Amino acid sequence: MSIKSIGIGWLLVCIGVFGWFGLINPARAIPAFARQTGQACVACHVSFPELTPYGRMFKLSGYTIGTRQALPLALMAQFGVTHVRNNRDDQGQKIVPKTDKPVLSAASVFAGGKINDNIGGWIQWTYNNLAGNGDVGHSGIDNTDLRVVGRSENTDNTDMRWLYGLTVNNNPTVQDVWNSTPAFGFPFTTPPNGIGAAAATMLDGQLGQQVAGVGGYMYWNRTVYFELSGYQTADGFFAPLRAGTDTQTPGGVHRLSGVDPYWRLAWNREWGANSLMLGTYGGHFRVYPDNTLPFTDTDRFTDIAVDAQFQHISQDHTYTFQYTHIHENQDYRASYPATLAGVPIGVGPTPVNAHDTLITDKLKGTYYFDRKYGTTLALVRTHGTADAGLYAPGSVGGSVNGRPDTEGYILELDYLPQQNLRLMLQYYGYSKFNGSRRNYDGSGRPASDNNTLFANIWLVY
Amino acid sequence: MKRIGVGLATLACLFTALGATAFAASGVTPVSASDDAAIKLASQVCSSCHGPGGNSQSPTFPRLAGQQQAYVLAQIKAFKSGERNEQEAHDYMLGMTTLIDDATAESLARYFASQPPPKGISGDPAAVAAGKKIFEQGIPRQVVACATCHGAHAEGNGIFPRLADQHAAYIVRQLTVIQRNLRNSPVMHGIIKNLTPEEMNDVAAYLQSL
Numbered sequence: 145m146s147i148k149s150i151g152i153g154w155l156l157v158c159i160g161v162f163g164w165f166g167l168i169n170p171a172r173a174i175p176a177f178a179r180q181t182g183q184a185c186v187a188c189h190v191s192f193p194e195l196t197p198y199g200r201m202f203k204l205s206g207y208t209i210g211t212r213q214a215l216p217l218a219l220m221a222q223f224g225v226t227h228v229r230n231n232r233d234d235q236g237q238k239i240v241p242k243t244d245k246p247v248l249s250a251a252s253v254f255a256g257g258k259i260n261d262n263i264g265g266w267i268q269w270t271y272n273n274l275a276g277n278g279d280v281g282h283s284g285i286d287n288t289d290l291r292v293v294g295r296s297e298n299t300d301n302t303d304m305r306w307l308y309g310l311t312v313n314n315n316p317t318v319q320d321v322w323n324s325t326p327a328f329g330f331p332f333t334t335p336p337n338g339i340g341a342a343a344a345t346m347l348d349g350q351l352g353q354q355v356a357g358v359g360g361y362m363y364w365n366r367t368v369y370f371e372l373s374g375y376q377t378a379d380g381f382f383a384p385l386r387a388g389t390d391t392q393t394p395g396g397v398h399r400l401s402g403v404d405p406y407w408r409l410a411w412n413r414e415w416g417a418n419s420l421m422l423g424t425y426g427g428h429f430r431v432y433p434d435n436t437l438p439f440t441d442t443d444r445f446t447d448i449a450v451d452a453q454f455q456h457i458s459q460d461h462t463y464t465f466q467y468t469h470i471h472e473n474q475d476y477r478a479s480y481p482a483t484l485a486g487v488p489i490g491v492g493p494t495p496v497n498a499h500d501t502l503i504t505d506k507l508k509g510t511y512y513f514d515r516k517y518g519t520t521l522a523l524v525r526t527h528g529t530a531d532a533g534l535y536a537p538g539s540v541g542g543s544v545n546g547r548p549d550t551e552g553y554i555l556e557l558d559y560l561p562q563q564n565l566r567l568m569l570q571y572y573g574y575s576k577f578n579g580s581r582r583n584y585d586g587s588g589r590p591a592s593d594n595n596t597l598f599a600n601i602w603l604v605y
Numbered sequence: 606m607k608r609i610g611v612g613l614a615t616l617a618c619l620f621t622a623l624g625a626t627a628f629a630a631s632g633v634t635p636v637s638a639s640d641d642a643a644i645k646l647a648s649q650v651c652s653s654c655h656g657p658g659g660n661s662q663s664p665t666f667p668r669l670a671g672q673q674q675a676y677v678l679a680q681i682k683a684f685k686s687g688e689r690n691e692q693e694a695h696d697y698m699l700g701m702t703t704l705i706d707d708a709t710a711e712s713l714a715r716y717f718a719s720q721p722p723p724k725g726i727s728g729d730p731a732a733v734a735a736g737k738k739i740f741e742q743g744i745p746r747q748v749v750a751c752a753t754c755h756g757a758h759a760e761g762n763g764i765f766p767r768l769a770d771q772h773a774a775y776i777v778r779q780l781t782v783i784q785r786n787l788r789n790s791p792v793m794h795g796i797i798k799n800l801t802p803e804e805m806n807d808v809a810a811y812l813q814s815l
Contacts, residue, residue, distance in 0.1 A: 182700015197663075201653040209650055211704060297648040302658030302720065304649055417663045458665060459778060 175218035175564060175604045176266075177202070180210035180257045185563035186515050190464055192566070192604065193328050194510070196457055197419050200321035204307050204363055206293035207257055207264035216257040222249045224600035226335040230593035233539045240337040241274070248273050249336035249600075252286060265290030265312075274336045284388020285353055287327065289313040298365075307363040314385035315352035316375060316406050319359070322421050324451035324466035327352070330508040330522050331554055331570065335598040342535050342578045343526055343548030345472040345502055346398070346429050347447045351375065353389050354397045356382030357406065369410040374403040375427070377438075391435060394491040399435035401442045404428055421453045433479045434490025441478035447471070462512040467505075472528075474500040483533065496533035502548060503527055518558035525551045535578060537586035544586035547579030552591075566602040571595070643712035646705070651713075654697070658720040664772035665693070671722030671770075673761040677714035681705060691788040693778075725770040728810035736811025739804055747799050751808065759812055769815035776809035777802075 178185055181202070185192060188199030195203065202209055226243045233239055250273060256266025268286035275282035293309035317325035326348045344350055359373025377400045378386040390396050410423030426449055430442040451468035479489060480498040488494040508522035532546035552574035559567045577584045577591035584591050647659070651669075655661045659669030669677065683689035685702040705713065727733070740759065743750035754765040761767030768776065782788040784797055800808075 178700075182703050184696035187697050198653045205649070210700070295649050297644065298657075300658070301644045301648055303652045303656075414662050417665065457663070459774065 175220075176213065176216050176254055176256045177207060177210075177218075178564075179218075180207075180213050180216070182210065189563075190455065190457060190462055190510070191512060191515065191518055191558060191560060192564075193332055194323045194464065195321055195328075196455070197414055201307075201366075203321050204293070204309070204361070204369075205264075205295070206262065206291035206309055207266065208259075208261055208293065210258060212258045212260070216255055218254040218256065218604060220250075220252040220254065220602075220604045222251075222333060222336075222600055222602050223247070224249050224336070224598055226337045227597040228337075228339060228593075229595040230589075234587040234589065235539070239540055240339060241279075242337055247336075250274075262294060263292050272336070282388070285314065285385060287313075287315050287318045287352070288385060289319050303366070305365060309361055311357070311359050311361065311371075311373070312385075313357050313359075314355060314378060315349075316347055316355070316357060316373075316427060317425065318352070319357070319361075319371070319373075320408065320425070321369075322410065322423065322451065322453045322466075323464075324421070324423070324453045324468045325425060325449075326468070326470075329466065329468065329506060330510075330520060331556065333568075333600065333602060335570070335572075335596050338572065338596040338598065339540065339594045341526065341548075341550040342541060342543060343502055343528065343550070345447050345470045345504055345526075346431075346445045347425070347427055347449065347470060347472075348504055350398055351400075351429070354378060354386050354391070355400060356385045359406065361408075366414070367412055369408065369412065369423075371406075371408040373406040373408075375406055375429070376400055376403045394434050394436045397435050398429075399432045399438055401430040401432060401438070404430055417456050417458045419453075419455045419457075421451075423452070424448070424450050433482070433488075433494070437490060440489050443478050444473075444475040446473040446475070460514055462510075462515060464510045465508065467507045470504045472502040472504075474502060476500070493534050493536065495531050497529060497531050500529040500531050500534070502529070512558075515563075516560050518556075518560070520554075520556040520558070522554040522556075523552075524554065525549075527551075530579075539585055539587040540589060541578070542585045542587075543578040543580075544584060545579045549576050549579050550574065550591075551576040564604045566600075568598075568600045568602060570598040570600065572598075637708075637712070639706075639708035639712040640716075642709045643716050646709065647713060647716050650701070659717045660720075660723045661772070664774035666697075667775045668723060668771055669717040670720035672717050672767050673763060673765070674714045674718035675763045676761060676766040677717050678710055679764050681710045681713065688789060691782040694788070722767070723770050725813060725815045726773075727814050728773065732807045732810040733814050734811075735804075736807035736809065739808045740811055744800075744804070748804075749796050759815055768812045771809075771812055773806070773809035773813040776812055777805045780805045780809075 188196055188202055190196055223246060225246050228240060228243055231239050231243050250270055252268050252270040254266055254268050258264045267288045269283065270286035271281055271283040273281045290312045291309050295304055296306045298305040311319045313319045315327050318327040323329055354377065355375045356378040357373045357375040359371055361371035363369045404427060406427040408425040410421050412421045426447050429445045431445060432438050432440055432442055447470055449468055449470040453466045455464040456462065476495045476498055479494050482489045483494045504526045506522065506524050508520060510518060510520040512518040527549040530546045535543035535546050535548050537544050552572060554570060554572050556568060556570045573595050574591040575581060577594050582590045654666040655669050661668050680689065681702050684694055684698040687699065739748065740751040754762065755768050756762050759767065759769035779788065780797055780800060783790045783793045784800065786794060
């Protein structure tokens with residue numbers, strides 16, 4: 145598609161969106177939590193969804209600050225254009241649909257906020273307009289976090305001593321308040337029709353909307369945070385937490401056996417306009433090789449991560465940094481013996497090693513001027529053990545050398561003309577994809593062919 | 606597997622029980638219902654930005670410890686009514702103050718006025734000296750001495766706020782928005798309308814050092 149035709153379509157979308165905005169009173173153009181507190185988005189967000197120190201306290205307080213709303217709803221929509229550097233495979237076939245033209249990629253409805261002084265939460269329901277290879281849309285539950293909280297003051301009544309609570313959620317780390325953890329880590333939104341790498345750790349988005357987590361947390365003197373949660377496949381009573389997720393297709397989701405632990409420990413300090421967090425988190429997950437056969441032995445995934453966040457938030461200049469390192473031990477005690485016996489469990493892929501490791505590093509720096517004009521650079525790297533069973537050669541999605549290694553950067557430019565509207569330009573540059581730089585898939589495709597440009601309008605209301 | 610589940614549930618209950626114990630042990634002794642509400646509000650909500658007992662860390666948010674009671678009350682009312690309407694007032698305080706009834710507002714003002722003020726932060730000696738001169742003597746034919754209303758030691762007086770030990774960046778920001786009529790304060794606007802950015806920085810450095 146020509147640049148000119150892209151431009152005309154994009155222009156029409158922009159005109160439509162801004163026309164709509166012209167009909168909205170800007171002072172009222174705020175989502176559910178802002179309506180509840182009467183505060184602007186910037187009180188809680190550096191830029192949504194990255195949280196400020198006050199935003200973290202609001203979340204840990206169970207979203208209970210403010211006045212309960214009669215209609216606690218909010219909306220979100222994203223309109224964007226994705227351009228993949230080479231969107232044709234070695235046979236000349238298009239790889240991902242609906243590139244190079246503006247599309248409504250997703251829209252969400254949120255029900256969120258305070259129920260009483262001790263209970264609050266939010267539920268997100270998302271319509272994915274590009275599901276089913278872009279032909280048929282699909283809707284289902286998205287991130288959800290429900291809380292019961294309590295608090296106490298210190299002896300001189302000047303500050304909170306303890307903030308504690310229970311969380312029920314459907315995505316490990318969605319409950320976390322620091323944006324160095326995966327669920328609310330950068331990139332905050334991704335191209336809906338870009339090309340994804342082959343490997344990611346369990347905690348890096350592999351369990352979202354499939355599991356139910358119940359956990360307890362404590363925050364002491366705004367300094368030490370500790371949480372212990374148990375995650376299980378969202379069945380029975382918890383089934384609404386995976387509503388709309390296809391759990392019946394073999395290989396579609398990760399099915400956990402029993403209740404698996406997730407833990408989080410963080411140290412936080414605030415001084416001047418700065419805040420610093422140093423932390424660690426992790427989990428141990430027992431996963432059935434085939435999600436439709438929940439009676440076989442299980443493979444074991446142990447994720448141990450460290451993370452850090454620094455924020456400087458002032459009137460004009462705001463800069464923030466996040467880093468996380470996730471180390472995953474993969475113990476294929478169910479898949480590997482079955483593979484050796486020549487009868488792999490399920491549809492695979494099945495490993496050729498008994499044990500693998502997978503490591504992900506993410507480092508991101510953001511600068512905002514006047515909380516309106518922002519730029520972010522992120523360096524991302526995933527690497528691990530070569531396993532030709534898990535990462536076999538295959539056009540575009542495969543690996544010629546059986547390695548999961550993917551490296552690259554993400555550059556993002558943001559403009560927020562209003563606090564609830566983000567106009568963004570995002571670029572993914574890959575120096576390595578599924579194991580190598582050149583001919584990574586065995587079909588002659590270089591990693592840079594997957595470089596992706598994403599222009600997006602992201603609106604919350 | 607079930608054992609792990611039961612164990613996690615037990616730990617979760619322990620968290621709650623521990624927290625509840627901590628709450629019971631906090632020893633809050635309310636004088637009145639509004640005092641109780643003000644203590645809870647100040648320690649659980651206001652402290653997130655204004656710091657423990659009103660000793661804020663971030664210069665975006667003013668220190669309220671030791672602030673004049675009448676001034677705090679007047680500002681809460683001004684935020685609530687929208688009379689004080691600079692960007693930060695709108696973004697942060699308008700919504701918060703709509704949650705506060707009149708009795709709690711008075712208790713909050715009393716609470717912050719009774720908190721011990723923080724120690725000042727020393728700054729560039731030349732700026733501090735220049736700021737001290739402006740504060741105590743004003744600028745001939747341009748600016749009335751600040752001490753005339755705000756007190757010899759910037760301790761404030763009634764509706765004239767305490768400025769001692771306030772964040773310098775916050776003072777500069779307030780002088781700027783008042784000068785540009787973004788914050789509605791006609792008397793102060795008349796006094797500081799010709800103050801230069803350098804003079805603002807000097808006087809702010811002095812006040813922060815007190």
